[in-house]
Amino acid sequence: MLPIQIRPDQVMDELTTFQNKLTQGLQNLADAGDIPAGVTPKEAVYREDKLTLYRFQAPASVVQHPVPLLIVYALVNRPYMTDLQEDRSTVKGLLDAGMDVYLIDWGYPDRADRFLTMDDYLNGYLDRCVDEICHRHKLDKINILGICQGGTFSLCYSAMHPEKVQNLITMVTPVNFHTPDNILSHWVKHVDIDTLVDTMGNIPGELLNWTFLNLKPYQLMGQKYLDMVEVLQDKSKLDNFLRMEKWIFDSPDQAGETYRQFIKDFYQQNKLMNGGLRIGEHEIDLANVTMPVLNIFAEQDHLVPPDASKALAGKVGTKDYTELSFPGGHIGIYVSGKAQKTVPPAIGKWVKERN
Structure with missing residues (x-):
C-alpha cells in the first residue's frame, strides 16, 4: 500500500x-x-502646511472630561490605526470613557518638507496644536497621549513644556533604544544615515515599510496570506483584512532632516537615555517630566520591546508614575478585542483620578 492514498x-x-x-x-x-480610513466622525479644527488637527465627535450620552486629550501619533504610518473600525477603535473607546479626543494627522511630507527638523515638529507644529486646544477650552494645560514614535515626541515635548501638559500617557513608546532585544536598533546602528539622507532627501515610506516587514518576514509577508481563499469568502473578514493591509502599506515619506536626527540621536546614540539630546534651543532632560505619567507597553511587542518602554520609570521626574502592561503586540494594543475592553477604559479611569 502506498503511504499516501490519492483518489x-x-x-x-x-x-x-x-x-x-x-x-x-x-x-x-x-x-x-x-x-474607509477612520470611522469615528471628526472635525478639522486647525490646519497648517500638511498637518491637520482633528476633534472627534463624542457620544451625546457621555459626559466629557473637562481637560481634552491630544493623541500624538508617529510620523511613520498613518494615525487611523487608532480608529480602524467601529469595534476596533481606540478613539471610540476613549470617547466612551469620557475623554474629549483630539488627534494630529501629520499628513504626507513632500520635497518642500525636506529640511523640517524635530524642532519644527515639536516646538512648531505640536506646540501650536496644544495652544489651539488650550485656546478653544480656555485652559493652560491639556492631556497628551503619545503613541510609539509619537510617545517619544510627547516625552520630549513634555520635558520642554511641562507647564502645558496636565497628564502624559505614553503607549508602546521607545525610551531606551539600546535594549538587547531591539532588532530595529541593531539593524540601524551602523547605517550611514548622513549619506542616506544627503542622497535621498526625504526617506521613502516604502523603504521604511520594507524594513518593518522584514523584522518578521514569514509572519508579515507570507503566513497571513495562506488563508486568503477562506478570508475572501467572508465579507466581514475581508474588510478587516483590507483595512489592515491599507494601513500597513500607507507609509508617508519622512522629512529628511527629522529622520536624520531621530535615527542618529535616538537609535544610534541613545541620547534620550544617556543625555546630550538637544531639540532646537532645548536640552532634553526627562527629569523635567513632572506631571503624572501613565506608561503603557505591549508584552509581545517586536518593534518596541517592553524593556525599551519600561526604562522610562527611572528617568522621569514625576512621583506619580504608573505602568500598564498589555498581553499583546505592537498592533494588537490598538485593534484587538481584548485591548478595546481594557486599554481605553484604563486610560479614562487613570485620567479622571488625577483631575
Missing part, C-alpha cells in the same frame, strides 16, 4: 471546490470597493 475523484472535488471559492472570493474582492 482522483476526491482530488477533482477539492479542486472544484477551491476554484469555486476562489471565483467567489475574487468577486467579493472586486465588490469591496474603497476601504
Whole structure:
C-alpha cells in the first residue's frame, strides 16, 4: 500500500471546490470597493502646511472630561490605526470613557518638507496644536497621549513644556533604544544615515515599510496570506483584512532632516537615555517630566520591546508614575478585542483620578 492514498475523484472535488471559492472570493474582492480610513466622525479644527488637527465627535450620552486629550501619533504610518473600525477603535473607546479626543494627522511630507527638523515638529507644529486646544477650552494645560514614535515626541515635548501638559500617557513608546532585544536598533546602528539622507532627501515610506516587514518576514509577508481563499469568502473578514493591509502599506515619506536626527540621536546614540539630546534651543532632560505619567507597553511587542518602554520609570521626574502592561503586540494594543475592553477604559479611569 502506498503511504499516501490519492483518489482522483476526491482530488477533482477539492479542486472544484477551491476554484469555486476562489471565483467567489475574487468577486467579493472586486465588490469591496474603497476601504474607509477612520470611522469615528471628526472635525478639522486647525490646519497648517500638511498637518491637520482633528476633534472627534463624542457620544451625546457621555459626559466629557473637562481637560481634552491630544493623541500624538508617529510620523511613520498613518494615525487611523487608532480608529480602524467601529469595534476596533481606540478613539471610540476613549470617547466612551469620557475623554474629549483630539488627534494630529501629520499628513504626507513632500520635497518642500525636506529640511523640517524635530524642532519644527515639536516646538512648531505640536506646540501650536496644544495652544489651539488650550485656546478653544480656555485652559493652560491639556492631556497628551503619545503613541510609539509619537510617545517619544510627547516625552520630549513634555520635558520642554511641562507647564502645558496636565497628564502624559505614553503607549508602546521607545525610551531606551539600546535594549538587547531591539532588532530595529541593531539593524540601524551602523547605517550611514548622513549619506542616506544627503542622497535621498526625504526617506521613502516604502523603504521604511520594507524594513518593518522584514523584522518578521514569514509572519508579515507570507503566513497571513495562506488563508486568503477562506478570508475572501467572508465579507466581514475581508474588510478587516483590507483595512489592515491599507494601513500597513500607507507609509508617508519622512522629512529628511527629522529622520536624520531621530535615527542618529535616538537609535544610534541613545541620547534620550544617556543625555546630550538637544531639540532646537532645548536640552532634553526627562527629569523635567513632572506631571503624572501613565506608561503603557505591549508584552509581545517586536518593534518596541517592553524593556525599551519600561526604562522610562527611572528617568522621569514625576512621583506619580504608573505602568500598564498589555498581553499583546505592537498592533494588537490598538485593534484587538481584548485591548478595546481594557486599554481605553484604563486610560479614562487613570485620567479622571488625577483631575
